[in-house]
Amino acid sequence: MTVVRINRRTVERGGLAAASGLLAGFTALAVGELVAALVRPQAGPVTVVGGAAIDRTPAWLKDFAIRTFGESDKLVLQLGILATIGVLAALLGVFALRYRRTGAAGVLAFGVVGAAAALTRPDAAGAGDALPSMLGAVAGAAVLYLLVGFLTAAPAAPVATGDGAGEPAEEPTGWNRRGFLIGAGVTAVAATGAGALGRTLTGRSGQGATASRAAVTLPAPASPAADIPSRAVLRIPGLSAFTTPNKDFYRVDTALVVPKVDPDTWRLRIHGKGVTRPRTYTLQELLERPLIERDITLTCVSNEVGGPYVGSARWLGVRLADLLGEAGVKPPSRGGRADQLVARSVDGMTLGSPVEDVMDGRDALLALGMNGEPLPFDHGFPVRMVVPGLYGYVSACKWIQDIELTTFDAYDPYWVKRKWARKAPIKTQARIDTPKPFAQAAGGTVTVAGVAWAQHRGIQRVEVRVDDGPWQEAELAEQATTDTWRQWSFPWKTTPGGHNLTVRATDGTGQVQTEQRARTIPDGASGWHSVFVTAT
Ligand SMILES: Nc1nc2c(c(=O)[nH]1)N[C@H]1C(S)=C(S)[C@@H](COP(=O)(O)O)O[C@H]1N2
Ligand SMILES: [Mo]
Numbered sequence: 001m002t003v004v005r006i007n008r009r010t011v012e013r014g015g016l017a018a019a020s021g022l023l024a025g026f027t028a029l030a031v032g033e034l035v036a037a038l039v040r041p042q043a044g045p046v047t048v049v050g051g052a053a054i055d056r057t058p059a060w061l062k063d064f065a066i067r068t069f070g071e072s073d074k075l076v077l078q079l080g081i082l083a084t085i086g087v088l089a090a091l092l093g094v095f096a097l098r099y100r101r102t103g104a105a106g107v108l109a110f111g112v113v114g115a116a117a118a119l120t121r122p123d124a125a126g127a128g129d130a131l132p133s134m135l136g137a138v139a140g141a142a143v144l145y146l147l148v149g150f151l152t153a154a155p156a157a158p159v160a161t162g163d164g165a166g167e168p169a170e171e172p173t174g175w176n177r178r179g180f181l182i183g184a185g186v187t188a189v190a191a192t193g194a195g196a197l198g199r200t201l202t203g204r205s206g207q208g209a210t211a212s213r214a215a216v217t218l219p220a221p222a223s224p225a226a227d228i229p230s231r232a233v234l235r236i237p238g239l240s241a242f243t244t245p246n247k248d249f250y251r252v253d254t255a256l257v258v259p260k261v262d263p264d265t266w267r268l269r270i271h272g273k274g275v276t277r278p279r280t281y282t283l284q285e286l287l288e289r290p291l292i293e294r295d296i297t298l299t300c301v302s303n304e305v306g307g308p309y310v311g312s313a314r315w316l317g318v319r320l321a322d323l324l325g326e327a328g329v330k331p332p333s334r335g336g337r338a339d340q341l342v343a344r345s346v347d348g349m350t351l352g353s354p355v356e357d358v359m360d361g362r363d364a365l366l367a368l369g370m371n372g373e374p375l376p377f378d379h380g381f382p383v384r385m386v387v388p389g390l391y392g393y394v395s396a397c398k399w400i401q402d403i404e405l406t407t408f409d410a411y412d413p414y415w416v417k418r419k420w421a422r423k424a425p426i427k428t429q430a431r432i433d434t435p436k437p438f439a440q441a442a443g444g445t446v447t448v449a450g451v452a453w454a455q456h457r458g459i460q461r462v463e464v465r466v467d468d469g470p471w472q473e474a475e476l477a478e479q480a481t482t483d484t485w486r487q488w489s490f491p492w493k494t495t496p497g498g499h500n501l502t503v504r505a506t507d508g509t510g511q512v513q514t515e516q517r518a519r520t521i522p523d524g525a526s527g528w529h530s531v532f533v534t535a536t
Contacts, residue, residue, distance in 0.1 A: 297455055315365055338405035447491060515527060
């Protein structure tokens with residue numbers, strides 16, 4: 001019979017065992033990051049487990065995460081993974097107090113999980129990707145085994161109980177606190193050093209990538225963008241800039257580590273159904289072609305009514321239809337065999353666009369430049385797709401490396417496998433940028449202003465309604481192109497009290513924006529944007 005005596009020393013020993021587990025976990029991750037820095041930064045244990053988690057997240061949860069955490073969703077995920085690993089590691093530590101070998105083997109088991117995640121990532125580069133998780137786990141297991149050894153160092157004299165031999169000692173009398181503290185201290189310092197070294201090495205390779213991006217010179221466009229008419233740009237405090245600066249441009253993707261592609265070894269392959277002349281291009285070959293420059297507004301399907309995932313930039317790139325034409329591709333309306341273009345990125349993302357749309361004369365681009373500089377890493381360096389009128393998830397592949405012509409019947413890309421629509425033209429939307437929701441507005445006349453977009457159809461009209469009053473025409477800035485958003489303003493003659501301001505747009509075809517509320521899944525949110533404002 002075992003009587004567990006709960007006394008201070010038992011509690012202390014348990015606490016130190018939990019700490020051993022935490023240190024083992026920390027060591028595993030730190031060594032994992034160091035090995036990843038040498039193998040491939042994308043193969044780090046937290047990155048691969050996080051990536052696997054993102055891919056397995058159900059659509060509703062992903063939507064919730066984007067809604068709740070916005071662009072911090074990835075940080076929240078990584079903190080969640082770290083917290084989970086921490087809890088499991090501490091439990092494993094306590095468990096190892098009794099079952100030292102099994103506890104250490106448990107750490108190895110986590111390593112196997114990490115290695116499996118690494119090898120099944122769509123961008124896995126080979127067996128080497130398993131190394132960070134495996135070597136990290138070996139280091140972690142060794143730490144746990146050693147540290148727990150101090151806590152069980154001097155077992156109590158065999159306890160003579162009636163149950164016979166083999167029963168674990170319930171409380172070693174002379175365990176080695178001093179040894180433990182030294183061992184734990186050395187481990188903590190060594191693991192921190194390994195992690196810091198890993199970070200430094202990854203940072204250094206990042207600097208190399210930054211330098212090679214800076215070395216890319218963008219040629220002047222053969223077909224420059226039309227000047228933005230001065231009357232297309234309103235200067236109203238709180239209103240979105242007509243051209244979104246790169247640093248403020250929204251970012252939506254599944255990459256926990258932003259790919260830093262080497263422009264010298266980058267290739268783009270075009271192949272598949274109906275491709276009579278498959279080809280592979282280097283970046284230099286693309287840069288030497290006649291480039292077009294266009295202002296195009298990009299929107300994410302995950303953007304809520306009134307949401308922030310929309311931005312407008314001046315893109316410089318190769319007309320996609322030209323490349324496809326050279327490859328022998330014909331759109332379905334001219335007898336082409338492929339109706340879906342699947343773009344694949346270096347991080348294994350797949351996005352599918354209708355071949356008809358990218359070849360119908362619109363300015364579908366393989367973009368190389370964004371607002372006068374090479375694409376930022378976050379936005380797809382060295383090359384990405386941009387197709388006016390289609391949501392990003394069905395067109396705007398960043399870090400693109402492969403274009404395959406296929407059919408919608410034959411292949412479902414990433415987001416379609418996750419319940420989003422196969423085809424997703426951008427829905428007409430108008431947004432009130434100022435005043436902000438729940439603002440206290442001054443009395444008198446207040447300028448209400450915002451943007452409206454219906455890419456490739458254009459915006460014909462914007463109307464504002466105060467409470468349940470009549471719809472009133474907003475003043476429209478000039479339309480730059482049908483592929484860009486349009487700014488608008490409305491002089492609101494306030495009356496004191498709380499008011500609901502609502503906006504709606506009419507697209508270039510005369511369709512009034514629907515009032516019907518729809519969620520973002522499966523093909524984009526709809527409904528009118530309103531803000532509640534109190535006037536004094
Ligand atoms: N490789 C890759 N490309 C991608 C994505 C992604 O997750 N991975 N997300 C797409 C989505 S959903 C959108 S809305 C746009 C966003 O582009 P941005 O981050 O430059 O604004 O990129 C698209 N291209
Ligand atoms: Mo998106």
